[in-house]
Amino acid sequence: MKFDFLSSTFVRFGSGVLETTGQEACEIGRNALLVTGRSSAKKSGSLKKVEELLKRENLEIVLFDQVEQNPSVETVEAGAGVAREAGCDLVVALGGGSPLDAAKGIAVLAAQGGSLEDYIGVDKVEQALPLVAIPTTAGTGSEVTKYAIITDWKTKQKRTVASPLLCPRTAIVDPLLTVTMPKQITANTGMDALSHAIEGYLSLKSQPITDLLAIESIWTVAKYLPRAVGQPEDLEARERVMYASLLAGLVINQTRTGMIHGLGYELTLNYQVPHGLANTLLMPQVMEFNRISCPEKTIQIARALGENVESLSTREAGRRAAFAVRELAVDLGMPENAAKVGLKLEDIKGIAQSFIQTKRSFGVTPRYPDINEVETIYLKSFRGEI
Ligand SMILES: [Fe+2]
Incomplete structure (x- = not known):
């Protein structure tokens, strides 16, 4: 028998664990880019809650709430621009698979620069900002994976960035967040x-x-x-x-x-x-x-x-x-x-x-x-x- 098994994400699982978001995040960084989608985290109140939890621990927050379904290369590059301008040292992702995957791409570009195209493929990433992933849907598993799936609409292709550096540092997996899912x-x-x-x-x-x-x-x-x-x-x-x-x-x-x-x-x-x-x-x-x-x-x-x-x-x-x-x-x-x-x-x-x-x-x-x-x-x- 011979195998490899990689899992570098600290997983905190259970109803109510969202409350620990601030403590977990402040152990990793001080200035967070908070990445989320355009509406559902706002409607459910989870965005407001996460903002409060981060502020309680005196983290600086810059919000990037422009992630669409099947996030595009352009969105990832825009988010990275915001992170670089604000000098973020941490990315917190809140939402379904789209915000989580976009946040991974942003974490790479914010740390290394260049365009997403430079990192498409396996193990082309050398640096990425640390990521705290907070899934609000139960399905993608992106909170523990090394993949970011980004859509290139110009060529109508799903592009994958794969690197162990994309595994979130911490996953806050709180089933209470999924109760409002349609x-x-x-x-x-x-x-x-x-x-x-x-x-x-x-x-x-x-x-x-x-x-x-x-x-x-x-x-x-x-x-x-x-x-x-x-x-x-x-x-x-x-x-x-x-x-x-x-x-x-x-x-x-x-x-x-x-x-x-x-x-x-x-x-x-x-x-x-x-x-x-x-x-x-x-x-x-x-x-x-x-x-x-x-x-x-x-x-x-x-x-x-x-x-x-x-x-x-x-x-x-x-x-x-x-x-x-x-x-x-x-x-x-x-x-x-x-x-x-x-x-x-x-x-x-x-x-x-x-x-x-x-x-x-x-x-x-x-x-x-x-x-x-x-x-x-x-x-x-x-x-x-x-
Ligand atoms: Fe899938």
Whole structure:
């Protein structure tokens, strides 16, 4: 047995831990750039709360609240400009995956200068401001990962900066922050966590520790996400889903994400489909495609999703995994095919080609697809077939 396991983030988890934000931040820096999105942290009151907590410890705060969904290169560069001008020595990120990822890009550019393009790829970062990450959704796992996913709208591409220096110094993971999340966002982000756990479990870079974390994450999402969607104030369900999301983040930090993400990005870039929903619409089809390369693990996923597979053939037991994911999504009220989110039959050839050109996930996906197989996966997703 041989593996690497990197986790350099101090995680503080639990309902109410937000209260410690000021103490945690002031151990790291004195002058914080507070990065958040344009509205939800304001509406929920969490932004005001975090500002108060930081001020209580006498931190200087400069607010950058311009992060949009699928944050752009331009936004990251603008945020870095603000941080440099104010002489910030710390970045505090509050929000969903978009503000957290943007904050990571900002932390790099603020410390090193240059343009984001200089750091696209793996291990090109030499310096970054320390980051305190406070997620307000339960799904991205960005609070413990070394990735920043930034969108280049000029070339219609998702660009990734990957470096251990991007791992937040501290993650304040407080499930109380997720109670105000609308139903749809709860479902989309929770299914994103499930896609991380499943892709990580099937990744060629999976290893014993990530396998344990992934299976724990999969069954936890399957059990508690319907409760969190059905009853927003069910705090036990909120805690469990956030825990599952955290675990899945630790998984992909080692294993990377796979073809579900690679194919899903094309739906997001072309039809503005929210990330978690895009993944959900491709997850059953990609799992079924991968099944022949990892039949035993696919059966374990079916079991973790609550399927009784004991009397079934290997093939049938494996197939249950993909169907269980579909049934979970339908239970959560999500659309059952990609046509409903804007995918057009005549676009499939083009987006399949675009995915193949990115070569995204090719180092980790258990089964390599050719262009025809990618088109078939999109077509099945379009029709709602598995
Ligand atoms: Fe994701």
